[in-house]
Structure formats: structure tokens, C-alpha cells
Amino acid sequence: MSAFFKLLARNRLALGGLIVMGLVVALALITPLLPLIDPDVTNTADRYLPPFSPGHLLGTDQLGRDLLSRLLWGTRLSLAVGFAAALFAAVAGAAVGIIAGFYSGRTDNIIMRGVDMLMAFPYILLALAIVAALGPGLVNALIAVSVVNIPFFARNIRGITVGLAHKEFVDAARLSGMSNPRIIVSEILPNVIPVIVIAMSTTIGWMILETAGLSFLGLGSQPPQADLGSMLGEARSALITNPHTSVIPGIMILIIVMSINLLGDGVRDALDPRLKSGALSRPMAATRVDRKDKPAARTQTDGLLSLENLHTQFHVKNRVYKAVSGVSLSVKPGECLGVIGESGSGKSVTALSIMGLVASPPGVITGGAARLEGHDMIGAPYPELRSLRGRRVAYIFQDPLATLHPLYKVGDQLIEAISCHRAISKSDGRAKAIELLKSVRIPNAEQRIDSYPHEMSGGMRQRVGIAMALANDPDVIIADEPTTALDVTVQAQILSLLNDLRRERGLAIIFITHDFGVVAQLCDRVSVMYAGRIVETGPTMAVLNAPAHPYTARLIACVPELGGGKRKLEAIPGLPPSVDDLPTGCAFAPRCLRAQDACKQGEIALDGMGPRAVRCLFPETNVAEETA
Amino acid sequence: MSIALQVTDLAKTFPVGKKLFGGAKGAVKAVHPITLSVETGETLGIVGESGCGKSTLARMLVGLLPATTGQIEIEGEALNTADPAAFGKRIQYVFQDPISSLNPRKTIRQIMNAPLKLLHKMDGPAREKRILEIFESVNLRADFLDRYPHEFSGGQAQRIGIARALAAQARILILDEPVSALDVSVQAQVLNLLADLKREFGLTYLFISHDLAVVEAVSDRIAVLYFGSVVEEGRAEDIFANPRHPYTKLLADSAPVVGRPISDPEDAHAELPNPLDPPQGCAFAKRCPHASDICRKTTPRLEQIGADQRVACYHPL
Incomplete structure (x- = not known):
């Protein structure tokens, strides 16, 4: 009240x-208590007194x-x-x-x-x-x-x-x-x-x-x-x-x-x-950037797309939610990087920060850089950012029904995605749209191009979403849980499609998911996120076979795998910390069986040799030894 | 072993395009006649993809939807009125979305009180005692009782949902995707809690999910649903390891498994059957590599195959 x-x-x-x-x-x-004259008493002698x-x-x-x-x-x-x-x-x-x-x-x-x-x-x-x-x-x-x-x-x-x-x-x-x-x-x-x-x-x-x-x-x-x-x-x-x-x-x-x-x-x-909730307030066209130290606008990087020490926060009233605190990652052409984490781990915010798509207010990018071929895109002028969105870096989102406009035919939406970036005639646009639908293996592309989103099944809609992401031949695709809303049989189709596309076109994919099975099948490397940080990274099979961070190890143990029969699952007691109130030291320490006093003091670095790294003082397996 | 839940030829048809006066234009068969039985203390898993009728089946079993035909027997007694209050004492439901299954404007205590007061006519002090006992058994603190649903995380809210189902003292629980809205680390907590409760109170579960691995991990037996019919039923350890129905095999092959190379197990992209215009014969025939003429003409019946498996297919694998 x-x-x-x-x-x-x-x-x-x-x-x-x-x-x-x-x-x-x-x-x-x-009114009844006031010393007023009776309102109904007439006195025609005094009529119309001013x-x-x-x-x-x-x-x-x-x-x-x-x-x-x-x-x-x-x-x-x-x-x-x-x-x-x-x-x-x-x-x-x-x-x-x-x-x-x-x-x-x-x-x-x-x-x-x-x-x-x-x-x-x-x-x-x-x-x-x-x-x-x-x-x-x-x-x-x-x-x-x-x-x-x-x-x-x-x-x-x-x-x-x-x-x-x-x-x-x-x-x-x-x-x-x-x-x-x-x-x-x-x-x-x-x-x-x-x-x-x-x-x-x-x-x-x-x-x-x-x-x-x-x-x-x-x-x-x-x-x-x-x-x-x-x-x-x-x-x-x-x-x-x-x-x-x-x-x-x-x-x-x-x-x-x-x-x-x-x-x-x-x-x-x-x-x-x-x-x-502020839902009706219109977000800005690009996420607000407020960085204390400005990184160099251009440097040499190994990857096609690389993030350097990215920090994204949400400022709501007087609370600061540190959704992403210091994430670094990179992808090469033709490579698929998996980012795995539970809800609230900051994986989606990381992905959206790359192209300045985090809603502002309340989102603010407070540090770091997102480089495409070495060029920092964070804080880039809006027209430049806009020309990169969809053309060089494209997104595929979780819910294709929400991504596609319900009142336009899918073909028109595809043509729009193309004509945003280059002038194209109507007939060329249509031909290109049909070609795109064929490339994502939609049967009867010539007829399907005139369908509305509600006339398609979930799997078909997600194919259209992928076709739209491919419309301008991007170099990088960021896929945010693209198969979570789909049935398993459809998921298998979509994953195999994405896998073929990256091999054929040399696409770099950042694949965000919470499913280890999907990561294992599709991704070359994987980064595990917890409470806004990467806690472990490395080649997928190495991480899955010998997880070094206790969180990774126990998360893998939580997930039942098909073919194991009836069994008791390993649970991780407790809940992930709220990102507006992170503990000092390791965020996983309160739930960790290996935690010691040292874990709760000071920053722990993401340490490792070669491709593998882990943010833990007492890892399950010694990453340095293993690679050496 | 006694039968806890026996379902005989249960079916549901929804009218489509109903007018203000007069009948409907068409009908959608959401659930074709299904016959199932669940033994006391057993967990029967039900898997299927979206639109296969698993939630419609579940809602009929608790009386939230009247069945079009067929009957439901709980612990040997037929329940033919679709009255959730009559069902409530015998069979309860745990919802998929834990937060939206709790009224946002009521405290947890008010929510917990309702089944005790209305189904069991308990008085105030007895209710309070019982609520504390139940909260103890689902590992929730008593001071949660005076809070409102939005203050809880998904996992906690799902425990409250389970506690409410337990309060009705039903011995059969329908678990409708109880963990699919939860994160994996929390999912395991809830699944383990369910396993503990089952042992402690001798409960019988009907566990509905689209996640094959989860269903396999918790169930004794599994029934696979496709387009409103049970296409295969068998023991949990056999059914995905040794599928006899081509659809079960497709499901098992589609599930992402660590160490298996990526592949699209289905080459042809046949469209899913249209519920308004169901195909003749086996609903899976269009997608099935083994389909023959008979499959497209008559619907196969669910028949015993092997010791513990039943399959509805003319050409079982």
C-alpha cells in the first residue's frame, strides 16, 4: 500500500x-457543519446579486x-x-x-x-x-x-x-x-x-x-x-x-x-x-554503454568474433544486477562455440550485448569489448551497429513464433531482412527468399513462401528463423537456445541443419544452451557459465570427459542421460546466487563440496594452459598437467 | 500387486467451431481410446511430443476434463463423474509451471489450507499440524507459509505444488512435466524428492514428460503416445534400448546423447498428421520407413509382444 x-x-x-x-x-x-444559509430559501428581492x-x-x-x-x-x-x-x-x-x-x-x-x-x-x-x-x-x-x-x-x-x-x-x-x-x-x-x-x-x-x-x-x-x-x-x-x-x-x-x-x-x-515493470517504456535502439576504461578501438585478434572482459549490468532503482562480469571468448570461422549455463547465468545477456541488443534501460554495458575482426562494436555509432546487425552477425532466438511477425507472410519478412542491407528488386528478392527457404530444407519452398507464420509448425518456423539469419550471408550466427522450444525429433533436424550450414558456409556459431547432449553433438569448444562468469572452457569432449570445475562436474552428473535406466540423480543442493548480491570469491563456493576458506576470499582467475582453462583453486582435474 | 489406476477405452473429442445454437462443425480426436493400468507403487512414464494428447489424458484422469467415452477406475472404484472434488482425495495433479499454479494473491498457508479444509473437513489446529508435517517432508521451512508465491524460486514453488498435492492425501499423483520448467540442477533435487516421497508414503505416479532421459530415469514402465494413441508400452529399461515401434526408435535416435555424432534420423520431411483431418490407418505411416499398404488402411491395435512390451504396429522392429 x-x-x-x-x-x-x-x-x-x-x-x-x-x-x-x-x-x-x-x-x-x-458542508452541513458550515454556517451556511439554507440553500433552498428564496428571496426574490435579492435575485442575481453579483x-x-x-x-x-x-x-x-x-x-x-x-x-x-x-x-x-x-x-x-x-x-x-x-x-x-x-x-x-x-x-x-x-x-x-x-x-x-x-x-x-x-x-x-x-x-x-x-x-x-x-x-x-x-x-x-x-x-x-x-x-x-x-x-x-x-x-x-x-x-x-x-x-x-x-x-x-x-x-x-x-x-x-x-x-x-x-x-x-x-x-x-x-x-x-x-x-x-x-x-x-x-x-x-x-x-x-x-x-x-x-x-x-x-x-x-x-x-x-x-x-x-x-x-x-x-x-x-x-x-x-x-x-x-x-x-x-x-x-x-x-x-x-x-x-x-x-x-x-x-x-x-x-x-x-x-x-x-x-x-x-x-x-x-x-x-x-x-x-x-517498465514494459511499456520504449528501450533505446542500442544498449547504453558506460565504460570507465575505453579499450583500443582496433586490435589484432585470433578469432573472427571475440569478447574481451565484457561487463553488462542492469541498473534497477538502486540495485545493480551484474548479469555478466568479465566474459571473454572467441570464435573462428567454421567453429561452433557452446555457451552452457542455467537460467540467470548470464549466457543470453552475453549474446545480446555483442550487438547492443540488451534493453536499455535498465541494461548498461560497463566494460570490455566485442570485436569483429578486431574492430570494437561496443559503443559504435548506431548506423554502423545497425549495418552490422543481421549482415555480419545474425541471431536465432528461442521462440520462432515471437520472432516472426504474425501478420506478414514469411517470404515478405525474408525479403525485408535482405532489403534492410542492400537494394534488391522484388523478383530478385523473391527468388533469393525461395533459395533461402530451400537452403534450410523447407519442402515446397515456392508455396511455403506465401504462408503466414501461424500456418507452419514449430520446426518449420524455426527453419524460417534460421533462413532469416542466413539472409545476408553473415559471418557469425548467435543462436540463443534455438531448439529448446522444439520437440526432440524436430530438434535433431534443426541441429543437423545448423551443423551442415556451418560446414558448407564456414559460419562461426555461438550456440547458447543448457543441454549437454546438444553441446556434445554440435560444438567444438564449450564455455560453462555460472553467475555471470565463465568458470570453465575448453574443447567439448575434454570438458565433458574430465570436467575440471566442480560446478561443471556436478551439473553433468545432474543430467540424466538416455540409456541409463531407472536411477537416483545427483542433485546440487541450494540455488545459484542472485547476481545483485554476489559473494566475494567463487560464486559457487556455498554449494561446493571442495570449497575451502581460500575460495571465499578475493578474485579467482580463469587459469589454464592452451585451450583449457578453469576458474577454480581446487579443480577436479589439473588442467595444466593434462594439457602438458 | 493391486491396480491403483485402471483406464479403459478413455477417449476425448473436442468439438471445433461451435455455434451459439446447434452443433459443432467438426471434431478433433485429442485422445483416441486408451487402455492403461498402473500398479500400486509403480511409476508409469508417459512420453510424447507436443500435441500428442498427454496433457488432455492427464486432465481427464483427475476430472478436470470430462471424458468423451471410457471409464476410469481408481483403486478398484469407478469414477465417472468429472468432478475434481470427488477425484481430489484419490488422485492429485502437479502442474508444469510451478509459479502459475499458485494463486499470486494468496499466502502459501491459504493455499495449503484449501484441500485440508474442503476435502478432509479438518479443523484449524489439525490443519496447522498437518501442514507442518507435509512441509517437513518436502524440505520446506515453516516460515515460508506466510509468504506469497512470487517470493519463491521455481524449485521451491514446485515443492509447494507437491506439498499441496500431498495435503489432499491422494495416493496417486499425476506429474505433468513437473521439472521441465526448472533448471537442471534444481530438476534433480525435485526428482529425488519425488522418489523419496514415493517410498515414504507408498505413492503411485503417472509421470508425463517430453524428456526421454528424465522419464527413463524415474519410471518403472513407459508408454509412448503418438497422435492421441499409445503406440508402445514397456519396461523403462527396455523401451528406448530396444524399441519395437518405429516412432519410439525415432524418438530414441533423436535425443541428443553425448558421444553420438549429429544426424537427422528422419530423412523425409513428411508433415505431421492434421488433427482436423486425421489420416486413415496408422497415424505414423507417413513418416514411417517400414509402412506398407495395410498401415495406411487400418489402425493397428496395441498387442502384446515379448514378455513385458506392447506395441501398436503391423511391422514391429
Whole structure:
């Protein structure tokens, strides 16, 4: 709750709205205690007194009634009616929406078509019709305004409920013996209340206006009772001669609706989880770079692509998440480097940092270099980075459904990927796209080019993803878990395709995965990551056969291998450390059986001879001896 | 050995394109009639690729989905009403995504209380005692009880999910991909916990997964599902070492194994069968190197082959 107010207070306009609204509500609440003249006492001798007349601060109206008193009583009434209408509409609308969304099927259809019918009428016409049927009066106006607003709540809440009703926790509640009404009350309702509050906060101002509108037409509050709308309506005839009688209630309506809407927007922003997580803030085109020591822009490197001591962090509020702390690696043409690690080990962030694709904010590259043929790409001007992306260094991502645009044909997306980097005619583009689809072994490429992503299977979509990565003949492909979302039979096809492509085209591949089996089959070398660092690196078979870092050894032991029969698995107790609070020394020490005091003090270097290196003081096998 | 769970000709058909009034346009057979039995104390593994009907089967077994035909017998008693509350005391479910199976707005204590209160009508103090006992057995600390689900890691949340299933005192657990959302180091912790619990409480498991190695490591017997039917069933140590159905062999050959050279075991790229327009005969025939005319005409039945294996194929390997 206090977090909510803090978020709300950060929004200046909302805070202003809250203060003004608070004052108005306070004033309305204490109105009966104030020494005011009775708002309904007429005194025709004093009609149309201007503001600041003695005894009448805001003057009087056409019947000589005190305007200040009428304004305050009227505000009180308008606010009460507006809030009541909003509450009624929210409760009724939410109930309808939850029932429709939860029971779905025919119930949903019948209820929602009814709601649609309600929405088909212009709102003021519908309100007029309701009031006409029930007869004028404030209570009837309240009912009319509520009913008119029920569809808004019902549709909103139904949408949320449909999503919730298929969540696993609802199934779990059923299995715990809960009945449907109980599930609605205890599982669904607590999850939709924030949405109801958001919807209410943004519509309440509107409802006050609508009530005022009905009163203005003479269908709401009846004389002599004052509310803001009827005050305006009665003053209309004297608009030119005595403008203060209409301006005063008009200003009050403006103040109320304005402050409520500002406050409502603030409440929505503070409560909406998507806005809270910053998901709607647009990331920059390239990751922010903030390096203390700038490495040389160009040096000689062995590899085609090499990372030198890369540091990438996420700065969220006052916390610093060190996602990648000092990663160095390199690949040669035709080589496949595996990067293996668990979730949160920094393997994906490493990959995204190379081309400045880490979302900023909150991502910041704080050190190191990513060199393509010796040329540092980190901090390169955006046009240069953009011309390299996809042309020299291409990515394949985990979920092809999310990578491909659902509304464009795959062929058009492939042609777009080509035409980003060089001008190509329509027919040449199409021919090239067909050639690309054939190169990733898509059957009937000529027909498939006109398919939409949803018309293809997961494996086919990932082939298109690979074809897109190949579109500009890149030198390096960075594949971030490209087969994790696929079935095993499809995975085997994709892996064999990638393997052939790198042999045919001399591609350098950085292959990110968590699966040792995949690494063993595809990769020449492997680097194991833990808590943002490489803990071991070396030729794949050497690392898998004789892991030197205890983490590698125990991770391999965790993974069951096909053909082993029923058995007990070796587990690593505990959890990986959180990268915003890394221990000094070895990050794996708290979970390690070989750890000694020395492991928890100071930096441990990635040490080794030749191609193998390990970041451990007490390795399982001595890397130096083995290579010597 | 007694039979804990007996499924006879269980099938599920989903109507497609349902209109407001009147019937549906078409139907998708998600699960073809399946007959399976699980002995008390046994772990039956169910493997299959996405869309093979394994989750639909699991949801029918706990009553979350009504079966179209067939029947389910639990410990000798038929359960034909699709009422999760009736099933709940006998058979429970552990979900794939541990975090989304816990209501984000409830404390762990409230979540744990529900099955004890509603299924077993326990009073407050008895519930508290029982929750602490269960938490002890899944290695969770009692102070977790007052926290909310988002405060837990995947592995911890999955333990809570298992604890909730245990609270219902069901003796059969359906584990639907219980470790596929977890990291490998945590995956082993959860699998070992499941093995310990099984021994301690004499549980029976139905373990559903797409990961062949994991299923093989935890199961006594394995059933392979393809396109809604069981194509092969046998003992865990035999089925992938000695597959009799061409599909099982394809699965076993596709799994990445250290030391095996990379290869695409399937040369032809036949499209997967379309559920709206299922092929006649064996669903695998189009992808099968051994398919003959009979395979494309009539569907093979699951038949005994060897001592402990059953296979639905006219040309078993």
C-alpha cells in the first residue's frame, strides 16, 4: 500500500489531482457543519446579486438563493451520486463480467450479446429512455447512469477473467475441492479487483459529468434541490445577463472532473503491473554503454568474433544486477562455440550485448569489448551497429513464433531482412527468399513462401528463423537456445541443419544452451557459465570427459542421460546466487563440496594452459598437467 | 500387486467451431481410446511430443476434463463423474509451471489450507499440524507459509505444488512435466524428492514428460503416445534400448546423447498428421520407413509382444 502511494506521488499531476480532490471531498463532507444559509430559501428581492455581495460571497441566483450554499450542497450531492453510480456500475458490471468469463460457452455468449445490445444505443439516449421510463428524479438518474456504464466494466472484467479461468491455479483450486462459486470468490475476485479499481478510477469523473448532464436536462435532481447539473440548467436563461450563476457551478464541475481524471490516470499507472515493470517504456535502439576504461578501438585478434572482459549490468532503482562480469571468448570461422549455463547465468545477456541488443534501460554495458575482426562494436555509432546487425552477425532466438511477425507472410519478412542491407528488386528478392527457404530444407519452398507464420509448425518456423539469419550471408550466427522450444525429433533436424550450414558456409556459431547432449553433438569448444562468469572452457569432449570445475562436474552428473535406466540423480543442493548480491570469491563456493576458506576470499582467475582453462583453486582435474 | 489406476477405452473429442445454437462443425480426436493400468507403487512414464494428447489424458484422469467415452477406475472404484472434488482425495495433479499454479494473491498457508479444509473437513489446529508435517517432508521451512508465491524460486514453488498435492492425501499423483520448467540442477533435487516421497508414503505416479532421459530415469514402465494413441508400452529399461515401434526408435535416435555424432534420423520431411483431418490407418505411416499398404488402411491395435512390451504396429522392429 505504501509502495502504491509512493508510485502515485511520483506522478506530479496525479498528486495535484489527489490534493484538489481531497479538498473538494473534505469540503463536501463538512458542508452541513458550515454556517451556511439554507440553500433552498428564496428571496426574490435579492435575485442575481453579483459575487462578493454582503452576506452572499458568491452572489445569488434567479430566485435570490445563496449561490455559495447551493454550490457546496450541490457538489456534495453530485459527488455522492457520481460515486454511488460508479460503485453500482462497477459491482454489477464486474459480476456480469466474471460470470460470463468464468463459465464461458453459452452463458458467456448470451450475457455478452445482451451487453452488446446495451452498448448499441447512444449512451445519452439510453439514459434518457431509462429516466423517461422510471420518471425524473435523482435516484432514477443514478440508475440510468449506472446501467449505461455496466457494459464498460463487464467487457473489461470478462476479458481478464477469461485469462484467469484457464490458469493452472484455478485447476489446482478445483482439485482442492473448491466449488465454482467458491473459486470465483476466492481465486478469481482477488485477481480482478485491481482491474476494477483501475476501471473505476478512470470512469468516475465521466459518471459525474453524465449525472450533471441528466440534471441539466431537468431529468435528475428536481427543484428546489441543488446539484451541479441542475444549477447550470437553471442558470442557462441568464447566461448572458448574469454569467456568474452558470460560471460558478461550471468551474466546480471542471475542477472535480479534472482532478478525478488526473488522479485516476495516476492510480492506473501505479496499479497496472505492465506499467510498473517498465514494459511499456520504449528501450533505446542500442544498449547504453558506460565504460570507465575505453579499450583500443582496433586490435589484432585470433578469432573472427571475440569478447574481451565484457561487463553488462542492469541498473534497477538502486540495485545493480551484474548479469555478466568479465566474459571473454572467441570464435573462428567454421567453429561452433557452446555457451552452457542455467537460467540467470548470464549466457543470453552475453549474446545480446555483442550487438547492443540488451534493453536499455535498465541494461548498461560497463566494460570490455566485442570485436569483429578486431574492430570494437561496443559503443559504435548506431548506423554502423545497425549495418552490422543481421549482415555480419545474425541471431536465432528461442521462440520462432515471437520472432516472426504474425501478420506478414514469411517470404515478405525474408525479403525485408535482405532489403534492410542492400537494394534488391522484388523478383530478385523473391527468388533469393525461395533459395533461402530451400537452403534450410523447407519442402515446397515456392508455396511455403506465401504462408503466414501461424500456418507452419514449430520446426518449420524455426527453419524460417534460421533462413532469416542466413539472409545476408553473415559471418557469425548467435543462436540463443534455438531448439529448446522444439520437440526432440524436430530438434535433431534443426541441429543437423545448423551443423551442415556451418560446414558448407564456414559460419562461426555461438550456440547458447543448457543441454549437454546438444553441446556434445554440435560444438567444438564449450564455455560453462555460472553467475555471470565463465568458470570453465575448453574443447567439448575434454570438458565433458574430465570436467575440471566442480560446478561443471556436478551439473553433468545432474543430467540424466538416455540409456541409463531407472536411477537416483545427483542433485546440487541450494540455488545459484542472485547476481545483485554476489559473494566475494567463487560464486559457487556455498554449494561446493571442495570449497575451502581460500575460495571465499578475493578474485579467482580463469587459469589454464592452451585451450583449457578453469576458474577454480581446487579443480577436479589439473588442467595444466593434462594439457602438458 | 493391486491396480491403483485402471483406464479403459478413455477417449476425448473436442468439438471445433461451435455455434451459439446447434452443433459443432467438426471434431478433433485429442485422445483416441486408451487402455492403461498402473500398479500400486509403480511409476508409469508417459512420453510424447507436443500435441500428442498427454496433457488432455492427464486432465481427464483427475476430472478436470470430462471424458468423451471410457471409464476410469481408481483403486478398484469407478469414477465417472468429472468432478475434481470427488477425484481430489484419490488422485492429485502437479502442474508444469510451478509459479502459475499458485494463486499470486494468496499466502502459501491459504493455499495449503484449501484441500485440508474442503476435502478432509479438518479443523484449524489439525490443519496447522498437518501442514507442518507435509512441509517437513518436502524440505520446506515453516516460515515460508506466510509468504506469497512470487517470493519463491521455481524449485521451491514446485515443492509447494507437491506439498499441496500431498495435503489432499491422494495416493496417486499425476506429474505433468513437473521439472521441465526448472533448471537442471534444481530438476534433480525435485526428482529425488519425488522418489523419496514415493517410498515414504507408498505413492503411485503417472509421470508425463517430453524428456526421454528424465522419464527413463524415474519410471518403472513407459508408454509412448503418438497422435492421441499409445503406440508402445514397456519396461523403462527396455523401451528406448530396444524399441519395437518405429516412432519410439525415432524418438530414441533423436535425443541428443553425448558421444553420438549429429544426424537427422528422419530423412523425409513428411508433415505431421492434421488433427482436423486425421489420416486413415496408422497415424505414423507417413513418416514411417517400414509402412506398407495395410498401415495406411487400418489402425493397428496395441498387442502384446515379448514378455513385458506392447506395441501398436503391423511391422514391429
